[in-house]
Every structure is written in C-alpha cells, then in structure tokens.
Amino acid sequence: xxxxxxxxxxxxxxxxxxxxxxxxxxxxxxxxxxxxxxxxxxxxxxxxxxxxxxxxxxxxxxxxxxxxxxxxxxxxxxxxxxxxxxxxxxxxxxxxxxxxxxxxxxxxxxxxxxxxxxxxxxxxxxxxxxxxxxxxxxxxxxxxxxxxxxxxxxxxxxxxxxxxxxxxxxxxxxxxxxxxxxxxxxxxxxxxxxxxxxxxxxxxxxxxxxxxxxxxxxxx
Numbered sequence: 001x002x003x004x005x006x007x008x009x010x011x012x013x014x015x016x017x018x019x020x021x022x023x024x025x026x027x028x029x030x031x032x033x034x035x036x037x038x039x040x041x042x043x044x045x046x047x048x049x050x051x052x053x054x055x056x057x058x059x060x061x062x063x064x065x066x067x068x069x070x071x072x073x074x075x076x077x078x079x080x081x082x083x084x085x086x087x088x089x090x091x092x093x094x095x096x097x098x099x100x101x102x103x104x105x106x107x108x109x110x111x112x113x114x115x116x117x118x119x120x121x122x123x124x125x126x127x128x129x130x131x132x133x134x135x136x137x138x139x140x141x142x143x144x145x146x147x148x149x150x151x152x153x154x155x156x157x158x159x160x161x162x163x164x165x166x167x168x169x170x171x172x173x174x175x176x177x178x179x180x181x182x183x184x185x186x187x188x189x190x191x192x193x194x195x196x197x198x199x200x201x202x203x204x205x206x207x208x209x210x211x212x213x214x215x216x217x218x219x220x
Contacts, residue, residue, distance in 0.1 A: 006030060007038050025067050027060050098145065100126060100133035109133065111149040115182045116160040117142055129182060154178055154196055155189040168196070
C-alpha cells in the first residue's frame with residue numbers, strides 16, 4: 001500500500017463508528033517484528049511474522065473464532081437484559097409478577113407469592129413465604145407496580161399485602177404495628193395510618209354486613 005500500511009488501516013478501523021456491530025477482528029501479518037507493540041496498541045487480535053507457519057496461522061484463526069463467539073454470546077446477554085428491563089417496566093396489572101436477581105439468575109416472582117417488602121438503602125428486600133430477594137429499585141416504584149394486586153404502603157420503608165394482615169396492635173407510646181399471617185411484624189408510619197384504616201374497613205365490611213343479615217333473618 002503506497003500511502004498506508006497495515007497499522008494505519010487498523011487504527012482507522014478502530015476510530016470508525018460501528019453503530020450496528022462491533023469493529024472487525026484484525027490479525028496483522030508482517031515481515032517486520034518491530035511493529036508488534038504498535039500492532040497491539042491498535043487493538044489487533046494477533047500478530048504473525050512472515051514466513052507464516054501453518055500451525056501459527058491456525059492458532060490465530062482459532063483465536064478469531066473464539067472472539068467472534070464471545071461477541072455473539074455477549075450480544076445475546078445484552079439483548080436478554082434489555083428484554084428483562086422492558087418486562088420490569090410493565091405495570092403489575094399486565095404481568096402479575098416482578099423480575100428479581102438471585103445467585104446470578106433472573107427470576108420471575110409472582111405477585112401472589114410476595115408477602116411484604118422493605119427498603120434497604122437503594123435496594124428493596126422482597127419477602128416471600130420462604131425466600132427473600134434484594135433488588136435495586138425504590139419502594140415507591142414497587143408499590144406502584146403492586147398496587148393493583150392488593151398491596152398497601154404502611155410505612156415509608158414497608159409495603160405489605162393487605163389480605164395478609166392478621167392483626168393491628170398498639171404498642172408503646174400508642175404506636176401501631178401490623179402483624180402478618182407469615183409472622184412478620186412491621187411498624188405503621190403516621191402518614192400511612194389513614195390509608196391502612198381505609199383498607200381494614202373494607203376488609204371488615206363484608207363480615208359486618210353478613211352479621212347484620214343473619215341478625216335480621218333470626219329476628220324475622
């Protein structure tokens with residue numbers, strides 16, 4: 001090449017924009033071993049000196065095939081992560097579940113399996129009957145997604161399933177606590193007490209109506 005050499009081409013290719021895929025994988029072949037350092041600084045995959053030995057060329061090609069497979073695998077992982085993010089952004093009413101990470105895997109957890117959740121800094125600890133999962137998200141975002149599935153915020157750091165509330169207790173200094181059927185006990189924040197009372201009133205009202213109907217039947 002009269003104006004460019006292989007190193008110039010390699011450097012130019014690395015500077016180019018590749019919006020649809022990654023830059024090409026390059027193997028530099030030359031009779032000048034002094035260019036090896038410059039070659040690897042240009043991010044070539046391999047550097048082969050002339051005269052070329054077949055075994056050396058085969059190793060270089062095998063490295064190229066491995067690099068291509070790693071790129072494809074990496075792209076599949078990125079595509080999967082994008083898909084999971086899209087699913088996580090869907091409202092709970094359409095999915096009835098959330099996605100959580102556990103031991104390097106990403107799991108779908110049905111909202112029916114969730115009993116309560118508590119914020120831990122920038123994370124939320126989601127509690128099921130026998131497992132819990134730590135997920136990077138805000139409690140407000142989780143509450144919005146689970147609202148249609150019967151969850152209620154009882155504290156700035158706690159969210160519970162309303163029909164899992166077993167009793168509400170008043171403790172020291174008149175502070176109310178919620179006891180869940182699973183045994184968890186959680187404080188009720190002052191600003192969330194009215195919302196909790198509204199929910200418990202709706203839960204009790206069918207029983208009250210049933211009792212009233214029975215009394216009327218007996219009186220008749």
